[in-house]
Amino acid sequence: MMLGDPMHTIGILIGTRPEAIKLMPVIRAFEHIGVNPKVFVTGQHRELLEPILSELNIVHVENLRLMEDDQSLGDLSARVLARVQEVLRRHQLHLLVVQGDTTSAAMSALAGFYENVSVAHIEAGLRTGSRRNPFPEEMNRRLIACLADLHFAPTTQARENLLKEGVPSGRIHVVGNTVIDALFYVRDHLLDSMAPDPLLEQIAARGRQIVLVTGHRRESFGTDLASICRGIRELANAFSSSIEIIYPVHLNPNVQREVRPILSSVTNIRLTEPLSYARFVEVMLRSKLIITDSGGVQEEAAALGIPVLVTRQTCERLEAVEIGVSEVVGPDKNKIVEAAYRLLTDEHVYRNRAVPSAVFGDGHSAERIVQIMLGDRR
Template structure:
């Protein structure tokens, strides 16, 4: 048997997008191992529980008040031990997190080939998102195989001088898992949190428009988050037939902004704890529209035919903006309110599934490409 392919995961978003690829390797009887840094421990474990997966290696790096210096140093030291132990034929990383950058750099130091899933996303602003833009550009310099989700991200890599033979346009693996979860939910094959289900059913029975709101970006901490929440509060007070659901990210900066904005006291805004992935997708399916600063939720919402208000000044996912499915508004209160009003008047009947971010076959393409390139 060939040496193993090693997937390195640190956050919930990475797990959501890499676990279907891990399962695709397993289905093809390819020797594959899963290493979890647990950069975000509880959120990451939720995804493993849904898919009933236990990582082969748990690096257990998360501590209270961890910073980027601690994370990079600790991840590189602990993942080095894993690399020495298993001697992988390829290390696969995803996206742009500190886990991604640290695992790729450690592999480079040990002359281990690296594959980069969701490669080529760019905002053109090194400080937004921070530190993600730098992370993904560094991984581009390291990676041997680049799996770009769209034609635009492919073009970004080629424009930066990456060899055409090393770049592959595969679609985004998030659509693979989204379609899988959608089927489970619509066919009652998975249990949804009863509290969330009751909230949605009650809102529908009262003919309320349902809005999903998420906000957690580091570059918005402080006044930016407060402006977002103030805008949402104003909109909610103007439209009593709207129900806004905010799953609060556990980051203390987000919780402080929620408290400072007074959004908790608005009757038609419900603040929940961070949702399990399956419950988040259920909420997305049943939402009329979405306001978010999450890249993954942008992709999922647009793929489900939802209109998205992007609460960021810049985005690396321009496809949805060009398509007309997304409004890029940043944290400007007037722009947010204007976009909220526009979405309020959209007809739910106009929703149409979109394939601009992927068609649900990305994992199979990546497995096939790796098999060919590694001769396995």
């Protein structure tokens, strides 16, 4: 399915901060050839999304502002479905682009199906094989696979996953992941113009290595996140004179209530507010090791050659594990500490793991996606 003449008929749907980061290169690739897609924001993330839209200069035609405090998945799903369906009717789109596996993406794809609007899915085909892990993302992306007309898979393994589910091969295109486009753009074009960060300068002056931590996934709320934090605390204490841990803490109260009581009193752990994307990329580039439950961070770290410990029960990015840059340790305090200790003390092990890879993309995924959408296969 090729779009033909796409002028003023393409909609791009953004619900969360990661979607904004990964869709920015696609928006720019369209604009580069004179096509101005209509960008719609659901506002599934509110405090996290609006700053990133400003930072990446993403101009939207509508923000549905659907986020509510302590919202349930059912309530959010219903609001997204109804409002996006209304938007599609009003703007008479021919193609709706969704990214990833959020509730916004899944319900918007369903709205597109209801309104007979073609759906293109970017980052298609990721699977863990466990319906509830990650939750609800695994079922969201399976649902989108049933609804989409175009499937942009980041890797050949993602393509194979889609084929096994009966998606016609002609609708699947292996293009890499657009997060690598965003990462390389920030690294190569924005970092040099940024003012020095006082925290990073202070850590560098003390001669300490940075361990970057992120953790926010819904399935980890409660005991798993507490276990992860206890592992981080033990690691910080074991390397109190040689590492600084930077943890930008997600604004979700379920994350805040676990992280801060366990980690806030440890002197070499820096709990920060969420960082701008450019600043986050800078911290990644300066990090010795990353401990995360984020999918995008796993992909970025693989491209940069920074070893990653994945604090999840399951992983849909096994390509990074297979090449050695990632290791799945789960939300297990002891495994986190043991794996980090090995990487921080054994230089041979570290060097073998710290190898940049293009397994998730080469920085030109968005260009390929736009060419395919427009039927330009040059």
